[in-house]
Amino acid sequence: MRTGTNPVPALLRGIGAYVLVALALAFFALPMLWLAAAPFDAHPGVTASLPDFTLANFKRLWNNPNAVDSLASSLILAVGSAVLVVGLSALAAYALSRVRIRGRDGLLYALLLLSSIVTGTAAMVPIFLLAAELNLVDSYLGVILVLTGGLLPAAIFILKDFMDTTPRSYEESARVFGASPLRVMWDVVVPVVRPGLATVGVWTIAQVWGNFLIPFLLLRSPDKSPAAVVMYTFYTEGGQPDLALISTFSLLYSLPVVLMFLFVSRRYGFRFHGGIKA
Amino acid sequence: MGVIARRTALTAAVLGAGSAALAGCGSPLDPRGGGGGEIALTVATNAISGGKNADEAEWIERWVIPRFVARQREQGVDVRVDFLPSGVDDEQYKTKLALDLKAHAGPDIMSLDGIWVGEFAQAEYIKPLREVAGPDVADWAGWRQISAKVRALARFEGKLYGIPAGTDARVLYFHKPLFRRAQLPVDWQPGSWQDILDAARKLKRLQGVIPLQINAGTAMGEATTMQGVLPLLFGAGGRLAKGDRWYGDTPELRAVLGFYRDVYRSGLGDPKLQQEAKGRDKSFERFAEGSLGILAEGDYFWRDVISPETGIAPMKRRDNDVGYALIPARARHEATGGRDHVSLSGGAVHVLNPHTRHPRQAFELLTALHSAPALKARLGDAAMITERDDVNDAVLDKDPMLRFCADKALPVTTFRPPLAAYTAVSLALQEATARVVAGKSPESAAQAYRKELEEVLGGSDHIIG
């Protein structure tokens, strides 16, 4: 790394760094190999190996009555939650960032800590009974609202930070021209914090996409089950996993979030605070 | 102002309208069904087409329901029946049903594991069949075909809560080619635990073969209790519970744990297999590929796991290569009741939701699930021990192994006590076996079990010994 003077240590260090990078690449790539190989294998086992190539597993999955529908359900839940979470947390974060409210930080931390209880198994009875009381059982809306409630504190936390670092001067000038606060937020703040909104959106979608407990508890109709729930049905009476279906479904199930991530990171930049140069 | 204000308003509208719409229509949660003159019923089991127990799900959806609906229509009753599939772990399925029932909702008919009947009854989630559907339930002709022993699956504190959906039995499977190589008889029938250990020792001489698999530890879950501890315990003349009291550190339990020690501490079994999350599946694979000699399992291992065509670990030559024997008592006449052999049975029970709005039709649908033609349709070419003697007479001849289970194992079988504490007790038994496999003495494991019992039962009042 040192420039010029002594090439040998620099060379060694360069090689060392690349060896480490190669190790890191291997570390992150190896566990994923199976996902790339097994779905195309006629007889998938647990070993990632060059597949005995077939597309039969996809065909079998296509014929599975629940698999394809479940992805649509997941999409509804994820997008619905993401819209609510991003929208509501942006409004709340903006207000919290610009107006001083007593006990604000304490409240945020308390909510963050409480959210760990609600996502645990011990809270399932209260959540279920609450949803039953509100007539929200077996509706997408119920799942979306419960998940949104759980994710909002964290989302507000993230976004408030983005909002804190945006320059105020534009807002002030916009205000001088008579724009309402909502208008200011929409026209001035939102464009600046877009990477933050994208981050929160992707994060919400990833969380909802993988959530099993809440949709499992609250949904009843089989055609509403999201992928996370259906994933657990590829077992037989004795509880053995059907590796062909599981690997193939895993791949299809993962693709949307992966594509979304790639799209968002390319389009908006996917990063945390500091990405915005205030 | 524009966009965001409109969005917010839109969100509010969606939220409002959403809940209003939901309040309006009957969700499947609501057992009273939708509006209009139509009678709506729902059936739930832990089966899903294209997943877990797929054939059961398909049978209900495609065979039972259409025929039931058609028959009702002939009688001038307009019925709509929905099947609510699940395909998850039993614990999760149970949780979901319990929550539904707690909210006085849930499916009209549901399948419960027989072992849950007691705890669901105690929680008043379910009621005796007679209370839900009236005294007419006794008139169903099918009752005569269901033996008292099988009916016990659906019984709690002397009352019948539903109709059992078949039963099963546990036996010892052995791999005949391995037995030949070890110069053991292929018509093996051990008469004592010692016979099992002797056979295992001979198998141990074969390269790369695990001689014996008696499930142990918590990773196997209930399979440890059902296929391991309990058959051994009853085989040693012990008991698990009497009334609502549980046996603690008894000599019989120590004998059982001693057997575990003999198996796992002298290389007759593979201790690792008992700890792996997927250990049971692995034991199936091992058996199928011929690297496991003797395996204690339920009859579904034969029907399902190693079934030549549809199995998960299929054995093309199953009928030739796989032998089966009754699980012996510790020694002759030492099993409970002076028997020579033991088995253990369980099975599902179909119950009615006490809050069903149409108890009459629900009961009719319940019996439709248990008619002889329905069961025969369910089985097709396969065989299984059903709840009905008349069906068993006809179908079991297709499969000598199941005939063996019905004729030889069922007469010596035992059911687990239908008490709410069972699950916790069962876990404590699994932990006791895990301790022995890990190297503790049977005595200390039995003492630890006694202590654990006190903890789960909240004191010694409900413990004998």
Added chain:
Amino acid sequence: MAATTSSADPSPAGPQGQETAEKGKRRQAREEPERDAAGLGRRRAAAFLAPALLLVALFLVLPAVWTLYLGATDYRLTGIPAIDPAFVGFDNLTKALGDDGFWRSLRLTLVFVLGSAVIGQAGLGFALAWWMRERTGRLRTTLEVLVMLAWILPSSVVAFLWIAFLDRDGGTLNELLRTPGAAWLLDHPMLSIVVYNIWRGSAFSMMLYSAALGNVPASHLETARLAGAGGLQQLRDVVFPRIRGHILTNLLLISLWTFNDFTPFLITAGGPDGATETLPVHIYKTALGSGELGYGAAISFLMLLINLVVAVIYLRLLGQRNKSGTAGKKSRTARRKARGSGQKEAA
């Protein structure tokens, strides 16, 4: 159910992140974020907040408080206590505190958090961010995408990948290392889930540190780079003081996150024989496996308290570190004063 268990969450470090919860009120007025540039006013601010707070109150606070209440009863999912739960007060808490199983789970959880989050994810995340800081090109993109993929894949899929990867017979790892039959999940269960969690979560630390390093002036980084053999020391003296806030905020978040992570259950089911039964798994087994919802809720409450302690420790440390960070050389008095007052300064 795994994914959300970790909702104790990501958030970037920022000025407000450097503040202790209980000291929030003492916020310094000179900090810019308070400026109401858009002329929102209190009433409109409240209107902006209302929808989010309403949802949170109904679907988060209510069930959480309800759960805490259940923790004081002997409520069960089935059996007699299901219809008639008795109020038992602190019995569940004392039972948990007297239970070896609880302490073992707590110990395992702490090992899990320390090993996989505090050391593993933060360390690897920083190393990755450091290496990537001014690189472009295919290698960097590939690595970044792989790290992010590990973070974004659904838990149930990831669990399967790791089960397959570490499998005793024929798992990819054994094939690669030529160690057939090595039972990683049985012989080294904690190590396995620690390594798994490093793999799973390093992306977050990487992103956060990348952002943090982006804020360190290039000239400072240059100094660190030119330092040559003493690079690590330079890193410590030049770079770390600038990103201390980020480091601690990151540690706080990933610690809480890991503490509540349920995914290890999907891989090991808490086994073998409870060797990986961390607290969330312990609660799951108690509440769902044995149906003891009251007791499970009480353990949840204890877990909340522990989370709180962890959070407070970090936040205090944050105040203290910032103080000494700005002061350059840490003097004992300065540290004591920082601890005492809990005030912080911008880094």
